[in-house]
Amino acid sequence: MIINMKKIYLAIPYSGMEEESYKLATRVTAKLMSEDRHNVFSPITHCHPMTKLDGIDMPGDWAFWKEIDLQYIDWADEMIVIIPAGGYNLVLESTGVQAEIDYCGKTGKNVTFMQLTSTDMIQKTVMQPNMEKYGTSR
Numbered sequence: 679m680i681i682n683m684k685k686i687y688l689a690i691p692y693s694g695m696e697e698e699s700y701k702l703a704t705r706v707t708a709k710l711m712s713e714d715r716h717n718v719f720s721p722i723t724h725c726h727p728m729t730k731l732d733g734i735d736m737p738g739d740w741a742f743w744k745e746i747d748l749q750y751i752d753w754a755d756e757m758i759v760i761i762p763a764g765g766y767n768l769v770l771e772s773t774g775v776q777a778e779i780d781y782c783g784k785t786g787k788n789v790t791f792m793q794l795t796s797t798d799m800i801q802k803t804v805m806q807p808n809m810e811k812y813g814t815s816r
Contacts, residue, residue: 686710687747687754688720689779691762691772696738698762700726706760706792719750740774747774748781756788763794 688707692699703722710716721743729738737743751757759775762768769775769791782789 681715683715683717684756685754686716686718687751687757687778688718688723688760689757689775690720690722690760691768691775692722692726693739693772693774695762695764695768696726696729702760702762702794706758706794710758719754721747721750740777743774744777747778751778751781751787752785754787756790757782759789759791761791761793766791 703720707720728736
């Protein structure tokens with residue numbers, strides 16, 4: 679019998695910190711899948727390796743991934759945004775993450791921010807976003 683797992687879209691700032699984002703997103707994805715038994719799609723975990731393939735010019739920017747990522751947000755029950763070690767300003771400055779949060783606000787998806795307290799501990803819910811900032815209040 680198939681267990682109906684919660685489907686999570688995992689977002690993290692990427693540009694300018696690609697390798698760090700990949701490692702962090704992959705670690706959180708593994709923890710959410712193995713410990714909490716969630717079905718997680720992390721565009722960084724799933725797609726970053728494709729940007730490294732020899733002989734294939736796979737873009738790593740938001741302009742290329744936007745339509746793909748928004749479809750996965752539609753699939754998901756909710757979105758979790760990882761706040762990297764550099765702080766919440768990295769989230770605010772990320773074009774892709776801001777667009778994803780905005781899309782969640784427009785489509786009524788819950789967004790939770792996650793702060794890592796160490797490489798082995800995750801503080802799961804830091805705050806819910808103020809959706810009024812993104813043009814939607816709930």
